[in-house]
Amino acid sequence: MKAIRRLRRNFEHGVHPAHHKQQTENLPIQRVPFVKDYVMPLGQHIGVPAKAVVAVGERVQRGQLIAEPGGFVSTGLHSPVTGTVREIGDFRGADGRFAPAIAIEADAFATQQVDAGPAVDWESLSLEKFIEAVQMAGIVGMGGAAFPAHVKLSVPDGVKIRHLLINGAECEPFLTTDHRLMVERPEAVLEGAEIMRQKLGAEETVIGIEANKPDAIKTIRKHIQPNQPVRVVPLKVKYPQGAEKMMIKSVFDKEVPAGQLPRDVEVNVNNVGTIVAVADYFLRGMPLIERVVTVAGPGVTYPANLIVPLGTPVREVVRFCGGLKPGTREIIMGGPMMGRPIASLDVPILKGCSGVLVFTEQQTAGRKEYPCISCGRCLEACPYFLNPSRLARLSKSRMFDEMKAYHVYDCVECGCCTFACPSNIPIVQLIRTAKDDLANRKEPEE
Amino acid sequence: MKNRDPDLLLFHAPLLRQGMTTPRAMRDVLYALLPATAASLWFFGVSAVLILVACIAGAVLAEWLFANRAARSESLRDASGLLTGLLLGLTLPPGLPLWMAFLGGFVGISLGKVIWGGLGHNLFNPALLGRAFLLATFPIAMTTWVTPTPDGGFLNIYPGNLALPFMQAQIDGVSSATPLGMLKFDQQVTELTQLAFGNVSGSLGETSGLLLLLGGIYLFLRRDLDWRIPVSILVTVMVFSACLGLFDAERFPTPLFSVFSGGLLLGAFYMATDPVTSPVTPKGAWIFGIGVGVLVILIRVFGGLPEGVMYAILLMNAATPLIDRYTQPRVFGRGAESG
Numbered sequence: 001m002k003a004i005r006r007l008r009r010n011f012e013h014g015v016h017p018a019h020h021k022q023q024t025e026n027l028p029i030q031r032v033p034f035v036k037d038y039v040m041p042l043g044q045h046i047g048v049p050a051k052a053v054v055a056v057g058e059r060v061q062r063g064q065l066i067a068e069p070g071g072f073v074s075t076g077l078h079s080p081v082t083g084t085v086r087e088i089g090d091f092r093g094a095d096g097r098f099a100p101a102i103a104i105e106a107d108a109f110a111t112q113q114v115d116a117g118p119a120v121d122w123e124s125l126s127l128e129k130f131i132e133a134v135q136m137a138g139i140v141g142m143g144g145a146a147f148p149a150h151v152k153l154s155v156p157d158g159v160k161i162r163h164l165l166i167n168g169a170e171c172e173p174f175l176t177t178d179h180r181l182m183v184e185r186p187e188a189v190l191e192g193a194e195i196m197r198q199k200l201g202a203e204e205t206v207i208g209i210e211a212n213k214p215d216a217i218k219t220i221r222k223h224i225q226p227n228q229p230v231r232v233v234p235l236k237v238k239y240p241q242g243a244e245k246m247m248i249k250s251v252f253d254k255e256v257p258a259g260q261l262p263r264d265v266e267v268n269v270n271n272v273g274t275i276v277a278v279a280d281y282f283l284r285g286m287p288l289i290e291r292v293v294t295v296a297g298p299g300v301t302y303p304a305n306l307i308v309p310l311g312t313p314v315r316e317v318v319r320f321c322g323g324l325k326p327g328t329r330e331i332i333m334g335g336p337m338m339g340r341p342i343a344s345l346d347v348p349i350l351k352g353c354s355g356v357l358v359f360t361e362q363q364t365a366g367r368k369e370y371p372c373i374s375c376g377r378c379l380e381a382c383p384y385f386l387n388p389s390r391l392a393r394l395s396k397s398r399m400f401d402e403m404k405a406y407h408v409y410d411c412v413e414c415g416c417c418t419f420a421c422p423s424n425i426p427i428v429q430l431i432r433t434a435k436d437d438l439a440n441r442k443e444p445e446e
Numbered sequence: 447m448k449n450r451d452p453d454l455l456l457f458h459a460p461l462l463r464q465g466m467t468t469p470r471a472m473r474d475v476l477y478a479l480l481p482a483t484a485a486s487l488w489f490f491g492v493s494a495v496l497i498l499v500a501c502i503a504g505a506v507l508a509e510w511l512f513a514n515r516a517a518r519s520e521s522l523r524d525a526s527g528l529l530t531g532l533l534l535g536l537t538l539p540p541g542l543p544l545w546m547a548f549l550g551g552f553v554g555i556s557l558g559k560v561i562w563g564g565l566g567h568n569l570f571n572p573a574l575l576g577r578a579f580l581l582a583t584f585p586i587a588m589t590t591w592v593t594p595t596p597d598g599g600f601l602n603i604y605p606g607n608l609a610l611p612f613m614q615a616q617i618d619g620v621s622s623a624t625p626l627g628m629l630k631f632d633q634q635v636t637e638l639t640q641l642a643f644g645n646v647s648g649s650l651g652e653t654s655g656l657l658l659l660l661g662g663i664y665l666f667l668r669r670d671l672d673w674r675i676p677v678s679i680l681v682t683v684m685v686f687s688a689c690l691g692l693f694d695a696e697r698f699p700t701p702l703f704s705v706f707s708g709g710l711l712l713g714a715f716y717m718a719t720d721p722v723t724s725p726v727t728p729k730g731a732w733i734f735g736i737g738v739g740v741l742v743i744l745i746r747v748f749g750g751l752p753e754g755v756m757y758a759i760l761l762m763n764a765a766t767p768l769i770d771r772y773t774q775p776r777v778f779g780r781g782a783e784s785g
Contacts (some may be wrong), residue, residue: 017462096456173462245779258779328452330461337460345451363462364455370468370524371566375721376672377466379728385775389726407777415460422466423566429458 011249013383014238015416019212020173023296023303029180031307032320034112038080038311039091041101044350045140046147047073052102058085062112063289066102069135075148076136078287080309082110094333094340094347117285122195130199137281138288142273144334146352149274155263162266164202166193166275168209169235169242172335175355177292178272180305182216186223189272192279200268204229208247212237239337240414244269246383258410293349295321299328299358308349314356315345330359337415370423378417378427384410388417388427395430400437408434472525474670478661479532485657486650489594490540493604494650500544502531504551512560526565530554533573533716536651537709541592541606546584550576570763571723574756591624591647624648625707626752629699641706655706662715671719674731679714680705682739698747713755723763730773737762
């Protein structure tokens with residue numbers, strides 16, 4: 001029975017949104033031109049914001065450290081361009097809040113050439129030094145969460161990592177950044193994976209790719225060296241295949257216990273983009289100063305996969321893609337299932353931003369809310385087997401404490417329930433409201 | 447960018463939707479009932495139209511009267527009142543006075559739905575609540591059955607239909623017992639083919655088993671109903687009847703007779719599956735269906751009434767919150783749940 005399930009390579013429940021990747025999946029990655037103004041928020045990762053180490057008026061080089069980690073769960077920040085620090089202060093972020101950031105004006109006469117710095121001799125680094133290097137390089141999870149990568153590498157004593165799992169599922173509709181990276185830079189993916197695997201002491205590397213990217217599967221397989229312990233696992237096209245616990249279930253048929261981490265089942269999961277960032281830093285000396293962003297959706301004139309320097313305003317990225325079409329109603333940073341709509345085009349591209357999606361009336365219509373009729377579609381969608389309908393009802397009644405008994409903390413906000421809901425109830429939003437309320441209530445006690 | 451930036455929407459993710467909406471699901475049920483409704487017109491003529499219209503008018507009037515001003519047009523547009531009226535009408539005898547049908551629809555919506563807080567909050571199926579009200583209030587009119595196609599043809603109206611409110615209803619015309627009544631009180635068995643095609647006496651919508659089944663399959667294909675509920679009801683009824691048949695094949699109905707007689711198919715596919723009043727968890731749906739099946743046979747065979755689908759579903763409706771509570775699915779990454 002177990003063997004049969006293993007063959008199916010799947011997790012239970014989940015949803016099947018149309019993947020909408022046709023727009024950009026065959027477009028090679030191109031570089032956006034440099035612009036004049038950049039804004040680098042100090043808190044573009046989960047955890048403590050970084051601390052600025054430059055002063056206003058100071059000249060900075062592309063790739064120079066401009067902020068150091070503000071704590072353990074924090075990373076370094078580097079200048080995306082050669083130029084001058086114009087201002088250090090509060091700037092409007094993608095979430096609409098003002099937050100500390102460093103504004104840099106690019107030098108109009110600098111070449112902005114992508115300087116390959118000296119490679120880092122990673123093989124001779126101790127594990128501690130390696131982890132520190134990853135932290136200073138500013139590398140975070142590039143799939144969207146922007147969780148500092150070095151924290152995942154810091155495995156407590158006695159815990160063994162046997163499998164390094166590379167997440168190439170890219171299950172969010174519209175996005176094609178990981179897909180293009182795997183097709184265009186398979187060597188970088190495999191190099192980064194090898195560095196990580198050796199440093200973690202893992203036995204093998206597994207690359208999980210959704211079956212709707214046959215070219216990526218083929219290309220990666222072709223580039224695997226005969227003696228490399230790497231295997232590619234094609235996965236069923238289903239959302240959220242790229243949620244790390246779902247992918248572990250699909251690939252290894254193991255359930256990560258609630259409240260625990262992948263390392264508790266001897267797995268370390270990293271996104272393709274993160275792995276490429278590791279390779280770029282240790283082999284080419286490039287800290288994390290730019291990333292691949294998919295610009296797509298029916299409201300954008302020329303969809304594209306772009307290398308964008310961090311801190312570039314969304315306005316400039318959209319302008320490079322021919323601007324917005326008339327009828328634009330919504331602009332999303334990230335994917336359509338877990339991303340965030342932005343209120344203004346004047347917010348910067350961040351480390352965790354995998355896409356800029358432009359939606360028109362057609363996508364935004366039909367979100368009118370109706371009463372919950374307990375149809376149970378959300379229960380059949382939830383990959384965590386929660387009861388979203390009950391959670392939403394409790395949240396609407398502000399019975400947040402009761403929601404704990406229904407495991408509200410196990411929710412990863414993947415959005416399957418809301419996607420499936422015929423009454424368009426904003427279930428994820430209601431769940432987040434409850435989580436926020438519970439978290440804010442705790443603070444005064446501490 | 448020369449133009450002004452567009453005004454942007456700020457919704458919470460996810461920003462994509464499957465495309466199915468609640469009003470569309472309601473309308474699907476209406477479509478699924480079309481063949482059976484057409485059959486009721488065929489068998490009972492104009493009387494069927496009048497009864498259905500009276501029920502729908504009562505239901506929609508209650509919906510309109512009790513909705514607050516802001517929600518008024520909305521609660522009518524989601525078609526749930528229309529559906530309740532139609533479902534109620536299909537469970538009524540064709541010769542029922544029209545004012546009773548109207549009252550049933552009105553009570554079904556007002557006491558069955560509005561009073562609970564509207565769509566999605568009611569404990570009992572509104573159509574069945576309306577019917578239970580009628581059966582308790584007008585027991586004779588509600589159990590007077592007529593033979594299909596009145597004398598004189600399609601355009602004739604059963605005389606009972608036109609009785610005035612609170613005057614003694616004239617219960618004459620050609621009355622006849624339903625197949626279940628004949629079995630219970632006269633030990634008379636009706637042919638299965640007659641049951642399947644519907645040429646028997648009974649309420650408007652329970653006569654044609656095959657057409658009800660057809661609509662049920664449509665709903666299943668559209669994924670509008672939880673297949674576990676009709677499947678568990680029908681399987682339970684068949685297994686239970688078969689077991690009883692082992693004791694006394696003469697006295698107890700055969701499994702297929704049990705399925706095709708009375709309101710079982712109408713109840714199993716269109717009423718027990720009402721999402722609001724049935725369990726939301728998959729395990730709960732099985733328990734609910736088995737409970738309905740067992741109660742149907744118990745009432746039919748051992749109770750005082752020939753038919754028990756209505757009470758079986760209403761009783762299980764009452765148990766639904768409890769079932770839901772104790773059948774929460776096992777959460778990913780957690781051991782077995784308790785409570």
